[in-house]
Amino acid sequence: MKYLLVAQSLKKYTDLEEYCMPLGIAYINGAMRSCGFDVDAINMLFEDDPLEALRSRIMDKKIDVLMCGGLTSEYKVLKQIYSIAREANPNIIIVGGGGGFTSEPILFSEMTGVDYAVIGEGEVTNCELAYALDFDEDVSGIKGLVYCAEDGYHQNEAREYVKDLDSLPFPSYEGLSMDKYLDYQNVDGWYNYYAYYSDEPRLMPMLMARSCPFQCSFCFHPIGKGYRSRSLDNFFQELDVWVDKYHINGIALVDECFSIDKKRVIEFCERIEPYHLAWACQMRAETYTDDVLYAMKKSGCIGACFGIESMSETVLKNMNKHLSEKTIETALDLTYKYKLGCTGNLIFGSEAETFKTMSESLKWHRTHAKMHRNRPIRQFSYVQTYPGSIFYNNAFQRNVITSKKEYIETGNWDLNITSLSEEDYVAMGDVIRLCRRENYNKGKIIGIKIIDDKKVDFHFQCSYCGNENYYRNMNRSRFTEGKIKRLGCRHCNMLGDYVLDPERFLYDEYIAIPWFLSEIDIRIPTNYFSDNNWRRVGICGMNAFAKKVIKEIKNNGVIDVVYIYDYWKRNDFDYYGVPLITGEEELPTVDVVINCDLAYWKDMYEHLIKMGCTTQILYLETLLREWNEFEKQ
Structure with a gap:
């Protein structure tokens, strides 16, 4: 059998300012190649005509099995891809995977019409399925698999999550256009983390751990509930490969709780420092300490994200966040002290949300900005009620979601799970949208130099530390909305907004919100x-x-x-x-x-x-x- 692994997208990379190379498909790529299967791969994002490129690849390579997965939010994209695949080869076998299939194994398989679906982590299951397909063996005993039979879909016994991540082959980017991914990166882009540290960033995502020991009500972990980390030896062996092969100058650590083990973090910092790479990570607010942040800064860390989500104790409890305002404030104080970038989100619309709790979060946001001259919130949004999350399951039990199939088909995760009326819930959205328009640490524009029809050099002064920055080769598209948002300072790592059209943005913040x-x-x-x-x-x-x-x-x-x-x-x-x-x-x-x-x-x-x-x-x-x-x- 000839297998094609697909990193799916119907958009072109050059049209996006935010994109992260998917690690899941790369790990499966590595696992299947290490087992000797006949594997090809394609990253549709780097094709001029993604669907036509997929069709041609299937026909030219005589592909027998297509492996392509995604989230429930990508349902319509997956349907198009699977349809093109069957047009190119009516007998093709289609294997789904990822968060969509893991959150609703039978339902999402029925909705997409796949032949098989891999549930949870895919390295072992995909290889066992490929072996069964190559040798025409029975698949009913393969753990972590959904398969289609004459009487419908069947789900096999769940597969245990991979406890020893070191046992997995390194991810393979053969066929996935990693070179293009790195070559096309821009100073003002977002590739899992900001790339402002260099005019020519080559920022690569690398897995440090899987899953999360915490169970926030809005979150869903398709790769299991058990948090597990790689050994540092294994991580740095992989890093050496990518430094040599792709000449990277930055890494984005994929680990929701990187700082949970203080001793391990400090050892990591000691080992990463000689590489002279910029790096960024995710952390838990309660793990911020002086010695940890000092070591991170010294070793090249430019920033760490942690989920703020809300500053209402009522909402944080409902979200199962196990955080307090004091803990968050302490973490932010330390990031300012060591000049590490820090961004978080405020999300509204949890089950316990009211206008009062929304007000508590926004009051904190404004007060913090006045005290520290910095707004750490990168994004304001509704809570997204993703399939598989606690909020999703509760909504179904409460009959807020009456049909899971229709809910997924609609693809609108802004669901009113609060006790607010629909009108009040929509009004909350109006407040959220206005919050997004406020100026975020407004800095001073010093100079703009147009290079060509696509690139611009930009000279500005940071509002936080007062130092000047000169960005080269920014995307000219960033200069069309009247404001350049969320530019990082290379001296203090704080993010700021730079207003090009003062008439369009008359005020830095809106009195209409507290009114x-x-x-x-x-x-x-x-x-x-x-x-x-x-x-x-x-x-x-x-x-x-x-x-x-x-x-x-x-x-x-x-x-x-x-x-x-x-x-x-x-x-x-x-x-x-x-x-x-x-x-x-x-x-x-x-x-x-x-x-x-x-x-x-x-x-x-x-x-x-x-x-x-x-x-x-x-x-x-x-x-x-x-x-x-x-x-x-």
């Missing part, structure tokens, strides 16, 4: 509208902020809110009976328009002007600031 969450009370001054002879008001931007300001206007007096307008209709809210207008409909005559599209106010403003609006347009964020100052007087 909406009722942290601050801002009222429309008495007679504000009547003193300006405004009797008829138009509202633009259908969102939670618009709904609240409509309520405030109606409470202010006899003011007629004539319409609320947006590019497209959102049925998420009841705007107190105000007529909804969308698209290119002509807007009724009013005395003033309030632009409530806070995140993209300038786009809305320019759109209204293009539509022929001659009425004065006021920006809600500016109004809130004026009203707040008026109350203070």
